Amino acid sequence: MKVWELHPNEGLESLTREERTSPSLGPNDVRVRAASLNYRDLVVARNASKRPAGSAATVPLSDGAGEVTEVGAAVTRWRVGDRVAASFFPTRLAGELSDADHAKALGGQVDGMLAEEVVLPSSAWVRLPEAYSFEQGATLPCAGVTAWHALFEAAQVRPGDTVLVQGTGGVSMFALQLAKAAGARVIATSSSHEKRARLISLGADHVIDYTADATWGKSARAWTNGRGVDLVVDVGGPGTFDQSVEALRYGGTMSLLGILTGTAGPVNTYGVLYKTIRVAGIYVGSVAMFEAFVRALDAKGIEPIVDRVFAFDDVPAAYDHLASGAHFGKVVVRV
């Protein structure tokens, strides 16, 4: 079968297209039809050159969807032809995350979804929303579940709440759509005039140009008549933290899930305690969260924002496109 592999080389040379023998049947065999890229996949690829020389190649990407082609003898949950996506952490069914879950995260230390066939335990798969194409389904596991976790597991978004999302990446677009589905008002930030216009067409109630307005958090709070927003979905990390604090109301929640501005840096810890803010660290989620997320997509008919679909042979171009930051929504690969 066809796969892409990540090798301990520099830059795009780390990615090579290879042939592998199909995996022998474990609990489930799924033919992958589409995969999607996340910022995390850029980080993994960039760090590939730091791997020890001679270390085994791995198949990249956590996100993929396809159809069940064969099931193990003891499997009752799936039938051939079922349309499914894999959970980012195949072993995290419910409950707390663990070191063991991290070690099994798809497309990290172990093989991911950029392959024609993938075998994972029966409990790792989640049924796709009914009307979804495989390309749409492939957008859900990382960005979608992260957004669900941020809004409805770490926080409790209710009608009348205000949610702030940052930029136009995959997590932020799912967060925008889910927040609107839950009856909330949404403030979105973008440095691009065109993207801000599109954010409004997608339902954003207010947009802010964060390059023109360095104190965009304060402006967001002002837009709420001074009360502050109930939830910030922070994809920036240290570089956005302080304005996220500015934006929040007393007792509000910051769902902290991104590293776009780095993994560490100076932040205003006093603001967190002064306003009794809850900062909730989020790293994707569990199979149970994924299933609840799919129920919401089905009930509300939410369709993911797909920026562009690349052919399997054009994977390097897909990485480049994501790295450029020009995308709006998800970057997908058809397998």
Place this chain on the structure above:
Amino acid sequence: MKVWELHPNEGLESLTREERTSPSLGPNDVRVRAASLNYRDLVVARNASKRPAGSAATVPLSDGAGEVTEVGAAVTRWRVGDRVAASFFPTRLAGELSDADHAKALGGQVDGMLAEEVVLPSSAWVRLPEAYSFEQGATLPCAGVTAWHALFEAAQVRPGDTVLVQGTGGVSMFALQLAKAAGARVIATSSSHEKRARLISLGADHVIDYTADATWGKSARAWTNGRGVDLVVDVGGPGTFDQSVEALRYGGTMSLLGILTGTAGPVNTYGVLYKTIRVAGIYVGSVAMFEAFVRALDAKGIEPIVDRVFAFDDVPAAYDHLASGAHFGKVVVRV
């Protein structure tokens, strides 16, 4: 000023229209423009004859809205002309309910809203949604806040959840509207063909005739493909409890808030533990909940279902209409 009073007499004789001197100014003086009736007001009126002979007359009704006509010297929260409604429990700002709060519940042991002028502490009033008439505003304090509490304080309704509401009274209609605003699916029950049709036009995803279908709870669960509903807003009490349990999923919540079938009776306690159900007793709510509810009404443009508006002189007819059960939504009195 004009008021209606409740005396310790039998039946509608307990209600009389009287003149009182206007209250002297406490923290706030509000001119009441409209009031609304709840099932609880029928119960209060029916129990009036049990009061000791010679006991003081009280002004009935918990629900009313109007405009501020005068404010106490120390009040900064309100200005003359502000449009407000009073909280059912004027002393319950946040935190747990108490005996003291119950003793101050409007239209119970103390005077309520069926009067031209009412004076209550500054902190007891809540601003009306911006676009609301006084008639609309008067529907909120009891039924509306109860529905909010049931869906978003005792439970956490999320997009994709399924909520079951019973009948077409005030609480159930607010619950239907709020559940839809939060992205949930709604199952509604009614014995009337016309009302079921109207429930669908209001957004109900599925309706059940509970007179024709004695195991309507089981049917509701079947409609969710056997998973069960996430929340039941139980307005019946003992007579509906068991089917509410049947309807629920494992770990689901029953918001228990009504006494339409009585205050006590036989129920299936084993079902509660077998499915690890959470039964949440609800008695209206706090000022803080009322304020969150108004934010939701404003954000989503939700308008209350007003069944009929009666003139101030027709209060007995308004009580009769509510008692008949023919209403769909709220019964209002214009003051």
Place this chain on the structure above:
Amino acid sequence: MKVWELHPNEGLESLTREERTSPSLGPNDVRVRAASLNYRDLVVARNASKRPAGSAATVPLSDGAGEVTEVGAAVTRWRVGDRVAASFFPTRLAGELSDADHAKALGGQVDGMLAEEVVLPSSAWVRLPEAYSFEQGATLPCAGVTAWHALFEAAQVRPGDTVLVQGTGGVSMFALQLAKAAGARVIATSSSHEKRARLISLGADHVIDYTADATWGKSARAWTNGRGVDLVVDVGGPGTFDQSVEALRYGGTMSLLGILTGTAGPVNTYGVLYKTIRVAGIYVGSVAMFEAFVRALDAKGIEPIVDRVFAFDDVPAAYDHLASGAHFGKVVVRV
């Protein structure tokens, strides 16, 4: 190997001592050293005669402890010699309960622990507290985990809270010990003078004779200076429900987990809503709860109250003893 079996016969004839071939190795093989009885096991045995004639015999009892004698090739979690107990629901690791979990509950529709050897999946076992004998370990899975769930998962017992426990069965004794370990005050009820004295020696702060005091709930509330207790661990069901409501404070929790007075009956639903009480149905718990419970037993050195240990051949006498209600704490069988 030696087992006891439950057959579709009347009374104690339903229980017979048999020889079976040892189970073939699945993920883990554990040599059972002790088992314990719960009220649920009486119910299962009493209902045995209702099974269809010719239906397969099952091994009774959910609770047992022993040592690992053999592990499957893929198992990394356990080693031979590890001292473990099985979870009541072997398939419920975390998250919500399900029909599938109920179907696999030990000693119900499937074989339980009253056998010399038992094989269950690796994830179903939980390590015993370090200093425990097997007899002590065998008391934990049903009664102990239920008590943990009641106090720390369905509620949040904190220092200074008051907890009410009913009678001297296994759940109530664990609840008493855990509540004291968490810094709470405990009110306990018993109809026996001797048992009340023993309850006090175990740390109960106040005892009530529920046969002499029909309104023991009201008395419990009076003992808290009228505030009401924070949590009732209700093992009675319909027959104790109303006094449990009487005992509780506004916003308090009733952990409803027992059927000693039946599975259905008349209860005061109005009291639940008047005081905004939370009734939490509880049916044992998950593997994750069991592990948290063991951490608490280890940290506080809590030892279970073992009433009496029976030999393997005396199982019928053990059942009789439990049925008599004369026990104080757990009834154990040494295997």
Place this chain on the structure above:
Amino acid sequence: MKVWELHPNEGLESLTREERTSPSLGPNDVRVRAASLNYRDLVVARNASKRPAGSAATVPLSDGAGEVTEVGAAVTRWRVGDRVAASFFPTRLAGELSDADHAKALGGQVDGMLAEEVVLPSSAWVRLPEAYSFEQGATLPCAGVTAWHALFEAAQVRPGDTVLVQGTGGVSMFALQLAKAAGARVIATSSSHEKRARLISLGADHVIDYTADATWGKSARAWTNGRGVDLVVDVGGPGTFDQSVEALRYGGTMSLLGILTGTAGPVNTYGVLYKTIRVAGIYVGSVAMFEAFVRALDAKGIEPIVDRVFAFDDVPAAYDHLASGAHFGKVVVRV
């Protein structure tokens, strides 16, 4: 009456001992018998010189206890002779904190407790634990309520949990005592051999010298057999944040409440999301939390750690002693 005042001057000159006329009676008049100092009072005093010249003098200190000497006509909650302490935020009864609450924080922008008499609204006072002296009672409002909030409102400490506390200041000592009362294990850090010995005598299960062990967080996690601690009570802020993250388990909570190492600085945000940590900002608490805290102190007979009691005339020495960092527990002033 005698008071100390804070003026817009440099250093200890900002503090002067003055005579004021007794306040006229509002809802309650309380004769203060003792007050206590917190780190926050040092910050307030150090910032006094930044106040505009000519700005009004204020009475410092948030913490004080005394007896009711006179009550307003409408007050039913208190009687003359009742022993009480004032809440840090007199206006925050329950629910979320607000700008308005901050503006009324005692000893900040408004007069505090370092005076012979203080008048505050009836609802701002909390009854002292029964056996407490006024000196003991004066230690509770800021440090004690903060510790309660950190352990039982922002988190849920349960028997068997592990809690990490930092240093030997007032909050950390209350946190140690409360964690032990709740059945938890406690790890404490101190750079002083003598203080570490005393921490163990107070119940700490493990102590770490953070000056000798720069990766004390990692060491703390190792002590839990690699699982990580359930809660860190972080009094340091940016300088301790990263090791607090190291210490925590997946899904653990950091109660972030201190500024001993500053109000902003570089922190590891990636660690927060990698382990799905919850960072809960804490700023003292509400009247309702204070009351729950007192119930715990009463139930467990917990006595505050009083380092030293100064006479009213020796207030500058009390400030100096606190600033030296030599104290263990609370620094008190007898009024």
